[in-house]
Amino acid sequence: MAKKRSIKMQPVEAKDEATATETPPAMEEVNVIGLATAIVEVPLGEVGEKEYLSNHVEARLTTNEQRVNWKRLCRGLQQQGATTKDGRAVQRPGQVVRWILERISESD
DSSP states (O other): OOOEEEEEEOOOOEEETTTTEEEOOOOEEEEEEOOOOOOOOOOOOOOOTTSOOOSOOOOOOOSHHHHHHHHHHHHHHHHHTOBOTTSOBOOSHHHHHHHHHHHHHHHO
16 A cells, blocks of 8 residues: 655745735645556467457456555556546546556557
8 A cells, every 4th residue: 555645845935915025935734645656567469360359348346455456556547647648637447448558559
């Protein structure tokens, strides 16, 4: 599980327009969840020219481990600001799958 850490953020000093003086910045504490990285090696088989290629994937996550790791993967991509090749932000489960499959294509 990712470790939580607190960081102090200091905004840019604000100027009071009425008196043209600078007001001291407020300190704000923000909780940040650190991102971990996972490297998974998977075998890639050959695909024949005339093979059926499915355009739909359906999966049921049957264990808590699978559900937790799926959520970690989704959140990590969202926090990183990942996008699919068509420029869409990775926000939904299907986009996570597309993002992964696009990375496999890039590694060929």
